[in-house]
Amino acid sequence: MDYHAENFRRRTRYTFVFILLAAAFIIITILNINTGNVHIPVERILQIIFTKTGSRDELNIIWKIRLPRILMAAILGGALSLSGFLLQTFFENPIAGPFVLGISSGAKMVVALVMIYFIGHFGKASSYTLIIAAFIGSLMSTAFILACSRVVKAMAGLLVAGIMIGYICSAVTELVITFAEDQDIVNLHGWSQGSFSGMNWGNVYIALAVVGVTVALTFMLSKPISAFQLGEAYAQSMGVNVKAFRICLIMLSSILSATVTAFAGPISFVGIAVPFLMKRAMNTSRPLVIIPATFLGGAVFCMMCDLIARMAFAPTELNISTVTSIFGAPVVIFMLVRRQKSR
Amino acid sequence: MADYYFHLDSLTVGYNGKPLISDIGIGINRGEIVTLIGPNGAGKSTILKSITRQLAIVGGKVHFDGKEIREYSYRDLSCKMAVVLTERMRPELMTCHDIVATGRYPYTGRLGILSREDEDKVMEAMRAVHAEELGSRDFNAISDGQRQRVLLARAICQEPDIILLDEPTSFLDIRHKLELLAILRKMAKAKNITVIMSLHEIDLAMKISDRILCIKGDHIFKEGTPDEVFEEELIRELYSIDNGFFDPLFGSIELPKPGKKNVGQEAAQRKDTENAAGEQEAKTLVLSSCGSGIPVYRRLQKENVPFIAGVLYKNDMDYRLARLLADRVITEEPFEELSGRAIKEALEAVEACDRVIDAGVVIGTANRGMEKILAAARAAGKLETIS
Secondary structure (H helix, E strand, C coil), rough: CCHHHHHHHHHHHHHHHHHHHHHHHHHHHHHHHHHEEECCCHHHHHHHHHCCCCCCHHHHHHHHHHHHHHHHHHHHHHHHHHHHHHHHHHHHCCCCCCCCCCCHHHHHHHHHHHEEEEEEEEEECCHHHHHCCCHHHHHHHHHHHHHHHHCCCCCCHHHHHHHHHHHHHHHHHHHHHCCCCHHHHHHHHHHHHHCCCCCCCCHHHHHHHHHHHHHHHHHHHHHHHHHHHHCHHHHHHHHCCHHHHHHHHHHHHEEEEEEEEHHHHHCCCHHHHHHHHHHHHCCCCCHHHHHHHHHHHHHHHHHHHCCCCCCCCCCCCCHHHHHHHHHHHHHHHHHHHHHHCCC | CEEEEEEEEEEEECCCCCEEEEEEEEEEEEEECEEECCCCCHHHHHHHHHHHHCCCCCCEEEEECCEEHHHHCCCHHHCCCCECCCCCCCCCEEEEHHHHHHHHHHHHHHHHHCCCHHHHHHHHHHHHHCCCHCCCCHHHHHHHHHHHHHHHHHHCCCCCCCCEEEEECCCHHHHHHHHHHHHHHHHHHHCEEEEEEEEHHHHHHHHCCCCCEECCCCCCEEEEEEHHHCCHHHHHHHCCCCCCCECCCCCCCCCCCCCCCCCHHHHHHHHHHHHHHHHCCCEEECCCCCCCCCHHHHHHHHHHCHHHHHEEECHHHHHHHHCCCCCEEECCCCCCCCCCHHHCCCCCCCHCCCCCEEEECCCCCCCCHHHHHHHHHHHCEEEEEEE
């Protein structure tokens, strides 16, 4: 068996999948920009994006509405998928994700509380405040799940605990929204269901900065992540400081899912479905490949779902979670069935 | 003691600071194979996990290559110590080659990309465990025996000075047990790698180890070379065997004598009611020599028929088993002519028994007396001959 031939075969596959993803990214971006209430043909899109010239209305639609929204869907979709991948590594189980473990809902609850308080007292809440609030909420849910995991060893039990905490947090969120002032409700209602609408360039820059740094740090951790895939004991025997590493994993995944929740609300199933699909597509679980692939795949997946959310019943817009669930949940079920079969 | 390469100094191990086994002391040289044996749950894994720092050490010290083990950083330790654990790992989409390659972890750069040299070492490790052909197979799709070999290759590829294995032979059939231990032994001696492992199979432990550590209860029951440790009584006591035997010479394990009711716990409960009636008197005599009796003893044992064995020289291999399985053995000192006493005893046995089995007696100048015994049995119409 010649390993150099094998390596070549693998790299060819990785390259092929990356090219496909990049192509899908470009196509969906263009599709996303040219569809909507106002149809803009492709050549004018390119002209407007690259030269910033053209009719005023079209310029505004593209630069102020559609482009920030599509970029946000890409950044947050990637962040969400990667957050799922990190949680799966942490729990050594492919069915872990920020949504099913109640982490997104915890973030949502704290963001809702903070938003109402800040809007009530200061009239507005900054993106940073919301990210920090979401981060605290994520950590609270994570801490709860970790406390459960000391007693409940089976993943199924943990998932139930996660789903329950998700329900509790959602109930609290609904409660505060019900009693919130009118002007808050308009803001909160769409957001608490998950949506990419109403993004501006300020949001894009902040999200890009936070997610960019976190993704870069995650990528630098790909070596210990690969060790951790063999289990905690082996990771330690390979020289990984397991305790410190576990804290890093939780922090990074919480920052990622918190950013998503702060801007777009809770989005379901992306965190589980995308890493799974990427591992199958690449036929490997090597973090060095899977981390960028998951990010890119998550971006494409969410952009596609956002396009469907906008267009399927236009002018009525769907929640982003409605669409991601329709595509993501069957993948998760398929995964469960397959796992059971292979045992 | 300080000269030893690896040295446990009144080590106490346990969970959450609670001592389970205390005062463990042993010095180990480079290239030695040390095996931990003892009943299930005795704490073999606990000791191994404490040495690998998976568990916090409760008390005492582990000296290793001139330093206390807790003074090593995890990274430095990983260049010196590799492990093969019992936990089943189920990695996703990883080939055996990928698994072995993880052994290079301490030596690769920031992103863990293998260099040409690393690749060569991976191949070399796979060759050492005869797993070259497994390279591109999915790790989850191979057999247990192959899996253990791949994991051992992973450990070898880490280029450690010491390898710890927790029950490496657990799921393996006999062929793969032998294969794995043979590889370990070759590796330990050729590369001067110290091996510390736990084993269930005491017969194999005896044959592969340089030193044995017996663990029972909260202390080290016995420590020493296989010759010192594998005493019949010691092994029976270590494993609390009351329903069988261990023969240290062959390292074989035997079931209890036939026709006896005192088999473990059941017997203890029944003793009151059935008492002496439960024990049958031996009504079968087996005549044999030079190993021809062994299959007959085994058959009688399975049929639960108690028997008398005779006339056996004390250096006959039949004697080693007869001593454990026969109700009574009629013996003669080695290389002596059969004495009148032995012949008389045997003739009495022929008289008392219902069956006399000739399992194939080889008759030479020293044991001419056997002819007389066989003739008596034939005359009484009790002789059955097995050829």
